Amino acid sequence: MKGLVAYDSVYGNTKQIAEAIAEEIRANGHEVVLMSVKESLPEALDFDFAFVGSPTRIANASRASKKVVKRLAKAGFGAKPVVAFDTILPGVLEKTDRWGRTAAKVMTDLGKAKGLNMREPSLHATVKDMKGPLADDAVTLARTYAKDFLAALGK
Ligand SMILES: Cc1cc2nc3c(=O)[nH]c(=O)nc-3n(C[C@H](O)[C@H](O)[C@H](O)COP(=O)(O)O)c2cc1C
Secondary structure, eight states: OEEEEEEOOSSSHHHHHHHHHHHHHHHTTOEEEEEETTSOOOSSOOOSEEEEEEEOBTTBOOHHHHHHHHHHHHTTOTTSEEEEEEEEOTTGGGOOSGGGOOHHHHHHHHHHHTTOEEOSSOEEEEBSSTTOOBOTTHHHHHHHHHHHHHHHTTO
C-alpha cells in the first residue's frame, strides 16, 4: 500500500509525530509520502490511505491542514481511510467546553461532512508545554496507532 502523511507544525512537535507514523508504516513494508501541508500535494492523489496532522491552536486545526482534508474529499478519496492527528496540551481531552475541541476533532468532523471515511478515534499526541517537548509516551503511542491502523486494514 501507499500512504500520504501530511502535517503542519510550528515548533516541530507535530512533525515528529508525522515522522513516527511514516517510520512505522515503512517498517511494515509500505510506501509513504511524508510532506508538510505547506508543500503542494501531488497532482494524482493515488494513495490507499492518508494521515493529516496539525497542532491544535485556539481549539482549531490550521488552515493549511484543513485545506488538505478538503482536497482529499475533492479528489474523490471516497471510502479510503483518512486519519486526522494532532498535538494538544495536557488535559484538553477532558474538557467539555469549546477548549476540548482539538485539531484532529475539527478535521475529522470536516472530513466526515465532506464524505470522507475518517477513522475514529483519531490520534492525539500531548505536548508538555506550548512549544513542546512531546510527552514521553507520544512517539510510542503514535507508532502503535499506525501499526493498529494497518492491522485493521488487514495489511
Ligand atoms: C497561539 C497558540 C494557541 C494554542 N491553542 C491551543 C489550544 O486551543 N488547545 C491546545 O491543546 N493547545 C493549544 N496550543 C498549544 C499547541 O497545541 C502546541 O503549540 C502545539 O501542539 C505544538 O505543535 P507544533 O510543535 O507542531 O507546532 C496553542 C499554542 C499556541 C502557540
